[in-house]
Amino acid sequence: MLNQGFLEDQQMAFFPFPANMISLPHQNQKTLSPSHPLPQHSKPEQHLANSHFGLPLQSSNANYWAWGDVGEIISNKILGMSSRDDHHHLGVSGMKMKKLKSRRKVREPRFCFKTMSDVDVLDDGYKWRKYGQKVVKNTQHPRSYYRCTQDTCRVKKRVERLAEDPRMVITTYEGRHAHSPSLNEEDSEANSAKLNFWF
DNA sequence: CGGGTTTGACCCGCGC
DNA sequence: GCGCGGGTCAAACCCG
Numbered sequence: 001m002l003n004q005g006f007l008e009d010q011q012m013a014f015f016p017f018p019a020n021m022i023s024l025p026h027q028n029q030k031t032l033s034p035s036h037p038l039p040q041h042s043k044p045e046q047h048l049a050n051s052h053f054g055l056p057l058q059s060s061n062a063n064y065w066a067w068g069d070v071g072e073i074i075s076n077k078i079l080g081m082s083s084r085d086d087h088h089h090l091g092v093s094g095m096k097m098k099k100l101k102s103r104r105k106v107r108e109p110r111f112c113f114k115t116m117s118d119v120d121v122l123d124d125g126y127k128w129r130k131y132g133q134k135v136v137k138n139t140q141h142p143r144s145y146y147r148c149t150q151d152t153c154r155v156k157k158r159v160e161r162l163a164e165d166p167r168m169v170i171t172t173y174e175g176r177h178a179h180s181p182s183l184n185e186e187d188s189e190a191n192s193a194k195l196n197f198w199f
Numbered sequence: 200c201g202g203g204t205t206t207g208a209c210c211c212g213c214g215c
Numbered sequence: 216g217c218g219c220g221g222g223t224c225a226a227a228c229c230c231g
Binding site: 131132134136137143145156158 | 219220221222223224225
């Protein structure tokens with residue numbers, strides 16, 4: 001059973017990395033469940049070229065794909081609000097966040113996706129430092145907390161395994177990277193060109 | 200020695 | 216106000 005709060009909270013679900021962004025060191029690592037394969041026409045690169053990409057969403061009992069403008073999907077489907085107001089608050093400092101908190105609860109944009117993988121931490125091109133681990137209630141698997149190592153970047157991610165199916169890894173990203181991935185230095189420019197959809 | 204991980208303590212929001 | 220639970224901190228530890 002998927003954690004109820006999880007679904008309600010995120011209402012979104014699964015953000016696919018473009019295939020060229022995910023390295024697959026393990027044979028059996030696949031994005032999304034095999035029972036919900038990517039549609040044939042949904043080659044991520046294609047949509048990158050159009051500055052659009054697919055966002056597979058999950059309702060309570062079915063996975064489906066939505067295509068369109070990233071920001072639109074994020075604000076409509078993920079943040080669940082018309083986020084014009086909140087866009088101003090994205091990426092603000094911790095201090096500012098505290099001030100804003102008192103006025104109104106502002107949440108960093110979040111999205112998550114599910115992968116079938118032996119490894120907990122997928123290589124998404126960014127460098128992460130673990131800052132905590134917690135056993136969440138009613139699950140036998142701990143949740144790990146990671147922060148982007150770039151000191152100006154406040155992006156965080158959580159990684160946990162599905163209780164019902166330990167082969168599945170749920171990765172939840174919070175915030176936006178203020179930089180391009182640091183895969184390796186020499187082609188960081190190419191990477192940033194490819195990956196500037198990271199908003 | 201520098202950078203990452205581990206892990207218990209602490210913080211804070213939320214429901215009762 | 217209090218307790219619970221999720222999220223974060225930070226000292227200790229580990230490793231190349």
